[in-house]
Amino acid sequence: MAERMLKFTAVPRRTPQKRAVAERERDFHEIFAEFIDAKASEQASRCSQCGVPFCQTHCPLHNNIPDWLRMTAEGRLEEAYQLAQATNSMPEVCGRICPQDRLCEGNCVIEQSGHGTVTIGAVEKYLTDKAWEMGWVRPLVPGRDRGQSVGIIGAGPAGLAAAERLREAGYAVTVYDRHDRPGGLMIYGIPGFKLEKPVVERRTRRLAEGGIGFELSFEVGRDATLPQLRERHDAVLIACGVYKARDLICPGAGSDGVVAALDYLTAANRMGLGDAVPAFDSGGLDAAGKDVVVIGGGDTAMDCVRTAVRQGARSVTCLYRRDRANMPGSAREVEHAEEEGVVFEWLAAPRAILGEADGVSGVRAARMRLGPPDVTGRQSPVEVEGGDFELPAQLVIKAVGFDPEDTPTLFGEPALGVSRWGTVKANLRTMMTNLEGVFAAGDIVRGAALVVWAIRDGRDAADAIDTWLRAKLDAPALIAAE
Numbered sequence: 001m002a003e004r005m006l007k008f009t010a011v012p013r014r015t016p017q018k019r020a021v022a023e024r025e026r027d028f029h030e031i032f033a034e035f036i037d038a039k040a041s042e043q044a045s046r047c048s049q050c051g052v053p054f055c056q057t058h059c060p061l062h063n064n065i066p067d068w069l070r071m072t073a074e075g076r077l078e079e080a081y082q083l084a085q086a087t088n089s090m091p092e093v094c095g096r097i098c099p100q101d102r103l104c105e106g107n108c109v110i111e112q113s114g115h116g117t118v119t120i121g122a123v124e125k126y127l128t129d130k131a132w133e134m135g136w137v138r139p140l141v142p143g144r145d146r147g148q149s150v151g152i153i154g155a156g157p158a159g160l161a162a163a164e165r166l167r168e169a170g171y172a173v174t175v176y177d178r179h180d181r182p183g184g185l186m187i188y189g190i191p192g193f194k195l196e197k198p199v200v201e202r203r204t205r206r207l208a209e210g211g212i213g214f215e216l217s218f219e220v221g222r223d224a225t226l227p228q229l230r231e232r233h234d235a236v237l238i239a240c241g242v243y244k245a246r247d248l249i250c251p252g253a254g255s256d257g258v259v260a261a262l263d264y265l266t267a268a269n270r271m272g273l274g275d276a277v278p279a280f281d282s283g284g285l286d287a288a289g290k291d292v293v294v295i296g297g298g299d300t301a302m303d304c305v306r307t308a309v310r311q312g313a314r315s316v317t318c319l320y321r322r323d324r325a326n327m328p329g330s331a332r333e334v335e336h337a338e339e340e341g342v343v344f345e346w347l348a349a350p351r352a353i354l355g356e357a358d359g360v361s362g363v364r365a366a367r368m369r370l371g372p373p374d375v376t377g378r379q380s381p382v383e384v385e386g387g388d389f390e391l392p393a394q395l396v397i398k399a400v401g402f403d404p405e406d407t408p409t410l411f412g413e414p415a416l417g418v419s420r421w422g423t424v425k426a427n428l429r430t431m432m433t434n435l436e437g438v439f440a441a442g443d444i445v446r447g448a449a450l451v452v453w454a455i456r457d458g459r460d461a462a463d464a465i466d467t468w469l470r471a472k473l474d475a476p477a478l479i480a481a482e
């Protein structure tokens with residue numbers, strides 16, 4: 001084994017080929033090419049096969065990374081794929097969009113020793129794309145019919161991961177989603193240059209072919225209430241994500257030309273999918289020819305700036321109130337955006353949106369500095385007096401985060417327990433809410449997080465639902481008495 005592995009001193013770290021800026025800024029295709037076979041094996045062989053693999057500990061799914069890297073280095077690709085998919089419902093998605101620099105790769109021991117991390121995400125993507133190409137991804141086979149059904153609200157990664165496991169366990173599963181396509185933010189939020197839509201579509205197709213029912217354009221609260229779904233199913237999983245955009249608080253924030261990030265990104269994604277989008281056609285959600293200012297420093301802001309570049313904006317500036325080191329978005333995404341010509345105004349916060357009745361003309365921003373840490377330990381931005389400056393803008397995109405909607409009211413179930421932030425409260429172990437047989441997973445429990453966490457929660461919720469339903473079937477009297 002040692003012969004094939006531990007090559008990190010001799011073999012430099014290489015990512016798959018990144019497309020040139022001049023080419024990639026003209027389309028919405030992914031920016032990285034695939035590893036060629038030899039490169040994937042070579043890069044996997046850099047792994048030091050640590051006895052205590054920190055990459056695995058810091059992967060929310062605890063993927064068995066060292067073992068599948070070794071199998072890849074040895075050319076045992078199908079086995080490596082089988083191992084990778086045993087803990088991950090969508091390894092090719094995580095391989096593409098996990099912020100690996102903060103998760104597995106950021107904790108790779110050879111990264112810590114200065115040799116550059118093993119390219120774990122790229123190998124995971126390569127293995128699973130290869131598996132699809134070679135027919136190693138097996139159809140979903142439902143387990144023996146258990147005669148019980150589960151309703152899932154939300155076809156995002158949490159709902160889909162749960163649906164797959166529950167169907168494998170033999171339940172009838174129906175997934176309800178208010179959108180017309182399954183996939184959640186993987187379809188309508190995250191742009192194609194990070195995650196091409198066919199990658200998600202082949203996953204959801206496999207689930208539908210395995211007998212999972214999808215009721216699309218079905219909004220819980222409008223087309224059925226939560227109590228009605230509880231009557232229809234033996235258990236219900238809430239996996240509806242968080243969608244209430246936080247607002248800008250400054251004069252002019254409500255002007256024409258100030259748009260919410262998700263409206264902007266959804267329109268761009270729908271255009272890419274070939275849908276008719278009147279708000280894009282009328283120009284309101286199209287950055288072409290405009291000076292664009294995006295406010296925020298998270299992944300959503302990074303997706304907005306890079307989408308604006310691809311739509312042909314005249315200039316794109318990102319305004320963030322803290323500094324580069326303290327931004328919530330992935331450092332790698334900032335690097336990509338800078339390469340694509342985005343200007344970052346660190347330590348800057350909007351003071352006012354400027355303009356006349358016919359639309360926005362600019363943003364006045366205050367210069368900030370980092371003050372002492374607050375109770376959370378994070379340094380708070382403090383205004384620098386006299387540091388104001390102005391930027392031209394005909395389109396301002398607010399990407400300052402999301403909160404949960406008022407789920408109890410929306411779902412017609414005021415008794416549903418929520419936290420003071422509005423997230424649905426679920427028991428950490430059983431994943432059940434305060435309502436018997438109603439479970440919750442993903443962003444609606446954690447707050448806005450990551451796809452990999454949603455997958456983890458969806459898988460855990462499926463196991464918890466299975467345990468609960470088995471107990472219910474085996475001892476109905478016992479449960480009724482509780």
Ligand SMILES: Cc1cc2nc3c(=O)[nH]c(=O)nc-3n(C[C@H](O)[C@H](O)[C@H](O)COP(=O)(O)OP(=O)(O)OC[C@H]3O[C@@H](n4cnc5c(N)ncnc54)[C@H](O)[C@@H]3O)c2cc1C
Nearest residue numbers: 154156157158178184185220240241442443449450451454
């Ligand atoms: C722009 C953007 C970029 C991101 N980039 C990344 C990234 O690069 N990497 C990463 O790991 N994460 C990223 N994330 C975060 C990631 O997308 C989410 O954490 C993840 O999708 C959450 O999964 P979920 O299943 O909980 O919810 P969602 O993906 O939000 O899915 C919830 C689903 O529930 C449906 N729904 C909501 N309400 C109802 C209702 N009343 N009735 C029926 N259906 C309903 C919605 O239509 C949606 O399809 C990004 C998020 C955004 C917004």
Ligand code: SF4
Nearest residue numbers: 059094098103104121
């Ligand atoms: S799922 Fe994400 S964190 Fe885990 S190994 Fe894959 S890329 Fe890394």
